[in-house]
Amino acid sequence: MASPPDTSKTIKLERYNSYLRRVNSTKLLNASSKLLFRATLLVALVLILFFTLNYPPLSDHVGGGANHVHTTHNFLSSAFYGGGVGGTAWEKQVRKSATPRRPNGMSVLVTGAAGFVGSHCSLALKKRGDGVLGLDNFNSYYDPSLKRSRQALLKKHEVFVVEGDLNDEPLLTKLFDVVPFTHILHLAAQAGVRYAMQNPQSYVSSNIAGFVNLLEVAKRANPQPSIVWASSSSVYGLNTDNPFSELHRTDQPASLYAATKKAGEEIAHTYNHIYGLSLTGLRFFTVYGPWGRPDMAYFFFTKDILQGKPINVFKTVDDKEVARDFTYIDDVVKGCLGALDTAEKSTGSGGKKKGPAQLRIYNLGNTSPVPVGKLVSILEGLLSTKAKKHVIKMPRNGDVPYTHANVTLAYKDFGYKPTTDLASGLRKFVKWYVSYYGIESRVKKEMDSGKKGSQQTDESG
Numbered sequence: 001m002a003s004p005p006d007t008s009k010t011i012k013l014e015r016y017n018s019y020l021r022r023v024n025s026t027k028l029l030n031a032s033s034k035l036l037f038r039a040t041l042l043v044a045l046v047l048i049l050f051f052t053l054n055y056p057p058l059s060d061h062v063g064g065g066a067n068h069v070h071t072t073h074n075f076l077s078s079a080f081y082g083g084g085v086g087g088t089a090w091e092k093q094v095r096k097s098a099t100p101r102r103p104n105g106m107s108v109l110v111t112g113a114a115g116f117v118g119s120h121c122s123l124a125l126k127k128r129g130d131g132v133l134g135l136d137n138f139n140s141y142y143d144p145s146l147k148r149s150r151q152a153l154l155k156k157h158e159v160f161v162v163e164g165d166l167n168d169e170p171l172l173t174k175l176f177d178v179v180p181f182t183h184i185l186h187l188a189a190q191a192g193v194r195y196a197m198q199n200p201q202s203y204v205s206s207n208i209a210g211f212v213n214l215l216e217v218a219k220r221a222n223p224q225p226s227i228v229w230a231s232s233s234s235v236y237g238l239n240t241d242n243p244f245s246e247l248h249r250t251d252q253p254a255s256l257y258a259a260t261k262k263a264g265e266e267i268a269h270t271y272n273h274i275y276g277l278s279l280t281g282l283r284f285f286t287v288y289g290p291w292g293r294p295d296m297a298y299f300f301f302t303k304d305i306l307q308g309k310p311i312n313v314f315k316t317v318d319d320k321e322v323a324r325d326f327t328y329i330d331d332v333v334k335g336c337l338g339a340l341d342t343a344e345k346s347t348g349s350g351g352k353k354k355g356p357a358q359l360r361i362y363n364l365g366n367t368s369p370v371p372v373g374k375l376v377s378i379l380e381g382l383l384s385t386k387a388k389k390h391v392i393k394m395p396r397n398g399d400v401p402y403t404h405a406n407v408t409l410a411y412k413d414f415g416y417k418p419t420t421d422l423a424s425g426l427r428k429f430v431k432w433y434v435s436y437y438g439i440e441s442r443v444k445k446e447m448d449s450g451k452k453g454s455q456q457t458d459e460s461g
């Protein structure tokens with residue numbers, strides 16, 4: 001019997017061939033997936049490069065000097081902000097608002113533009129032909145609808161207000177990418193002396209962190225802008241020398257608010273020293289007037305007097321009258337514009353100092369302090385309504401008993417000269433107040449009956 005053919009070798013060979021086929025096909029698969037991966041990567045890179053170089057269109061740049069980092073940033077922040085902010089139409093609006101209409105006009109970024117002093121200054125700058133772009137976060141520290149009304153007024157005068165926060169670094173960088181601002185008027189802040197005990201962190205966030213963020217962006221900008229910013233009379237704190245001069249000590253703040261403003265002054269010194277930023281701090285003294293802040297005493301006294309509600313009038317612990325160097329808004333606006341007009345250029349570029357730069361501090365006050373009791377009696381006269389006064393000792397909440405500005409320096413350097421006394425300024429405020437809140441007729445009636453009343457008093461007297 002023939003022995004069966006020996007197939008074991010053939011089987012082994014087939015197994016070996018099939019093994020080789022499997023190995024090869026896996027290799028092929030690996031190779032093709034690698035190829036696919038590389039191709040995808042290449043396409044992605046090409047796409048990124050395409051968008052980076054083309055968005056936003058470089059022809060839209062005012063300065064035309066945007067470097068690669070900034071251009072990439074534009075793309076990123078545009079994608080990040082979406083919904084209008086960062087788009088071509090938005091940039092057009094920003095640029096239009098910030099472009100001056102007079103020869104050698106300024107291009108000013110006004111922070112806190114929907115605020116009291118910010119809205120007045122924005123209008124004044126725009127009126128004389130400067131370019132103004134506003135920035136405001138519309139927070140609810142006081143009635144945001146008042147801020148929206150100020151925004152609407154600014155819009156009517158072609159001032160665009162970007163809604164955003166000082167701490168939003170990509171947004172600030174983006175604004176400087178779009179506009180080569182010559183100046184910043186930095187008025188955005190957490191204001192209010194007494195509220196600092198309720199919400200201390202908001203002061204640190206706006207007045208310190210926000211300010212530093214703005215300075216960081218400004219120091220990198222090319223050209224670096226000159227900066228004028230709002231400090232406060234409250235930095236004099238427990239100082240007892242009168243009237244307050246810029247040379248007096250300011251190392252005894254009575255409130256956290258004052259401490260953050262004083263910190264701002266020191267921070268300004270640092271950025272001036274290291275980066276050559278031109279910085280001017282303005283110490284405002286209790287600014288009041290139309291479109292004012294509802295958290296301030298003259299404003300809520302008016303409201304409460306009209307509503308027949310009691311008001312607290314503070315006196316000092318030793319039974320003296322509390323007084324303020326109340327300063328009318330138009331005078332303060334003149335001071336702000338004077339400071340902007342005399343601000344020298346920053347000397348740095350590309351984040352490096354090139355030489356010494358201007359560093360200034362000025363008082364902007366009225367130079368004639370008025371006791372709060374007198375403020376109330378002026379309001380009573382204007383509203384023809386008797387206030388329900390509660391005279392109480394000033395609570396220990398950061399308040400100071402007295403402020404009085406010496407403004408010699410501001411006068412010498414930019415002709416600052418306040419011209420509005422408290423009675424005239426409050427008259428303008430009340431006129432605005434009754435018109436804004438639509439209560440003219442009611443107040444007029446009260447005024448008329450008040451007049452009759454005072455005539456009767458005169459007659460009987």
Ligand SMILES: O=C(O)[C@H]1O[C@H](OP(=O)(O)OP(=O)(O)OC[C@H]2O[C@@H](n3ccc(=O)[nH]c3=O)[C@H](O)[C@@H]2O)[C@H](O)[C@@H](O)[C@@H]1O
Pocket residue numbers: 191192193231232233234235284285286287295296297298312313314322323324372394399401
């Ligand atoms: O000049 C400044 O540096 C500061 O001026 C104001 O702070 P303040 O002067 O305390 O203004 P108000 O809060 O309007 O108070 C005005 C006066 O009314 C007094 N007052 C306030 C509230 C109250 O219920 N009763 C009362 O008698 C205060 O003691 C003060 O003398 C602003 O609110 C601060 O943002 C600003 O920085």
